[in-house]
Amino acid sequence: AQSVTQLDSQVPVFEEAPVELRCNYSSSVSVYLFWYVQYPNQGLQLLLKYLSGSTLVKSINGFEAEFNKSQTSFHLRKPSVHISDTAEYFCAVSEGTGKLIFGQGTTLQVKP
Amino acid sequence: NAGVMQNPRHLVRRRGQEARLRCSPMKGHSHVYWYRQLPEEGLKFMVYLQKENIIDESGMPKERFSAEFPKEGPSILRIQQVVRGDSAAYFCASSPKDFYEQYFGPGTRLTVT
Numbered sequence A: 001a002q003s004v005t006q007l008d009s010q011v012p013v014f015e016e017a018p019v020e021l022r023c024n025y026s027s028s029v030s031v032y033l034f035w036y037v038q039y040p041n042q043g044l045q046l047l048l049k050y051l052s053g054s055t056l057v058k059s060i061n062g063f064e065a066e067f068n069k070s071q072t073s074f075h076l077r078k079p080s081v082h083i084s085d086t087a088e089y090f091c092a093v094s095e096g097t098g099k100l101i102f103g104q105g106t107t108l109q110v111k112p
Numbered sequence B: 001n002a003g004v005m006q007n008p009r010h011l012v013r014r015r016g017q018e019a020r021l022r023c024s025p026m027k028g029h030s031h032v033y034w035y036r037q038l039p040e041e042g043l044k045f046m047v048y049l050q051k052e053n054i055i056d057e058s059g060m061p062k063e064r065f066s067a068e069f070p071k072e073g074p075s076i077l078r079i080q081q082v083v084r085g086d087s088a089a090y091f092c093a094s095s096p097k098d099f100y101e102q103y104f105g106p107g108t109r110l111t112v113t
Helices: none
Strands: A003-005 A010-014 A019-021 A024-026 A032-038 A044-050 A056-058 A064-068 A073-078 A087-094 A106-111 B005-007 B010-013 B019-024 B031-037 B043-050 B053-056 B065-068 B075-079 B088-095 B108-112
Touching: A003 A087, A010 A019, A019 A106, A024 A073, A032 A064, A032 A073, A044 A056, A044 A064, A044 A073, A073 A087, B005 B088, B010 B019, B019 B088, B019 B108, B031 B075, B043 B065, B043 B075, B075 B088
Parallel strands: A010 A106, B010 B108
Antiparallel strands: A003 A024, A019 A073, A032 A044, A032 A087, A056 A064, A064 A073, A087 A106, B005 B019, B019 B075, B031 B043, B031 B088, B043 B053, B065 B075, B088 B108
16 A cells, blocks of 8 residues: 655754655555645645656755655755754655645754 | 635534535646645545546545535535544645646644534
8 A cells, every 4th residue: 555654753953954854655656756845834835746757856945855766765855954944844645546645744843 | 826725724613513614726726635634643635526526535534524526616625513533634735637746725724622
């Protein structure tokens, strides 16, 4: 069955330090992969997506994620975080049937 | 282009009452999805609808919950005879196709007292 595992529930990091949020998935078919960000009491915003093509995808605010098919992973990275990056991050996978399967979420806490 | 709209943003119901949550998809989107986020948990898929059709309701509780997306008007998630365990944030998302990225609304936070 399709599932997503986010290995860290909380990641504390100091401002301007690099960060990696890990995501692994299980699926027997080809998948589409997404990272969403949720700020307190708000909805989810699409941060990154992998549909096909280059396995390295980047966002406009400095995040990037790499699809690794052999490792079944889609880890999210940023070389230098800001206070404003503090939020909850969700990894999600779709097998093309419509529904998204989400991980449990990782809370990124950026400290000054 | 307005985003996905949900109303109300906050809804308080007493046990046994009915809750109706509304979702208007982005312009040009004909696919709507509902998800539920329980406290300290991730989002769980509930139902996937196209205009006048339920495509996948594998995540819907068997009783008390129903959803529709009529030809005209918003999608409605209806919860009858609410219980305290229904307290959660309910998010609607829309997409132009069923396997591309989904765009989420701000959510409706349901509190059952």
